[in-house]
Amino acid sequence: MNIRFLLLISFFAFIICGSSYSQIIVESKAKIQNVGFMLVNDQLVITYDLVNTKPGERFNISVKILTVTGKEIDAQAFSGDVNSDVSGGYKKKIIWDIEKDIAYIEDEIIVRVLAELQNPKIIKPTSKGTALLLSTLYPGWGSAKITRKNAHVLKGLLAYGCVAGAIVYNYKAYDNYEKYKNAFEVNESDKLFEDAENQYKLSEAFLYGAIAIWSLEYLNILLAKNRTRTTAGLNNNISIDYAYNKIANTPMVTLKIDF
Numbered sequence: 001m002n003i004r005f006l007l008l009i010s011f012f013a014f015i016i017c018g019s020s021y022s023q024i025i026v027e028s029k030a031k032i033q034n035v036g037f038m039l040v041n042d043q044l045v046i047t048y049d050l051v052n053t054k055p056g057e058r059f060n061i062s063v064k065i066l067t068v069t070g071k072e073i074d075a076q077a078f079s080g081d082v083n084s085d086v087s088g089g090y091k092k093k094i095i096w097d098i099e100k101d102i103a104y105i106e107d108e109i110i111v112r113v114l115a116e117l118q119n120p121k122i123i124k125p126t127s128k129g130t131a132l133l134l135s136t137l138y139p140g141w142g143s144a145k146i147t148r149k150n151a152h153v154l155k156g157l158l159a160y161g162c163v164a165g166a167i168v169y170n171y172k173a174y175d176n177y178e179k180y181k182n183a184f185e186v187n188e189s190d191k192l193f194e195d196a197e198n199q200y201k202l203s204e205a206f207l208y209g210a211i212a213i214w215s216l217e218y219l220n221i222l223l224a225k226n227r228t229r230t231t232a233g234l235n236n237n238i239s240i241d242y243a244y245n246k247i248a249n250t251p252m253v254t255l256k257i258d259f
Contacts, residue, residue, distance in 0.1 A: 011192035027050075028117045029056065030050060030051065030052045030055070030088060031050075031053045032048050032049065032051075032115055034048065036046045036048075037111075039227045044095070044111070045093065045095055046094040047093050048092045049091065050115065053087070053088025054088075056119070058086065058092070059117055059118060060116040061081060061082045061086045061094070062113075063078055063114075064112040065096070067108070067109060067114070073101065073102060075096060075101045077098075077100035077101050078094055078096055079097070080093045081094055082094045082133060086115075094113070096237055117187070128142075128146070135218065139213050139217040140153045141153060142221050152185065156211055159214060159217075162207070162209040162210035165203075165209075166204075166207040167209065168203075169200070170203035173200035173203055173227075176192045176193075176196035176199065180192035224258055
């Protein structure tokens, strides 16, 4: 087959996750990178790495061949790491047997490699009402459920630390105040009263700190985005286009950012 054309290969890595009402689809962080290609006789060999995958994730890898005008070529003769049940890893390879699908090309073509997550993790969403209740018991618990970020639970340690500090210093203030009332020496009574006053102020400070943490936690939950989604979304908005100008014998790389 005589192939005379400017070969333009654009590789797009999309992780597509569909979702339905009252479910949260945990988006995969997987992506395709280190894409390469070569034309060997009448076959186009595409290589790629499928990285940032989690154990057990499986992807459906598909390839689309289009002309520069946007017309899709009915390309079916693919083999290798393509179609269903592809796991993550390096040095993946797809082979397009060009001669089986088309007889002659003299125009630019675009090759798109897409990855669809077959087994996304699905969790039940936590309502804001439930999140508020959880955070009342333990600050940060509700935010962790809504945002899926476990770092929020550190708020609980800080909040209950403030509560403990308020109780301890309030007890110390009360104890010193009782000793002050029973003291006979002026110097001793003045010292006990001063200690009791300072400890009471510290107790109040810890108490207000705990109130502030709970209040900010409630506000964070009320302002949090609803993580349930009803439409499928694309995970990647940056793609690198690899091109080879066969006439000029020059490789080219362009960066595309979608806003």
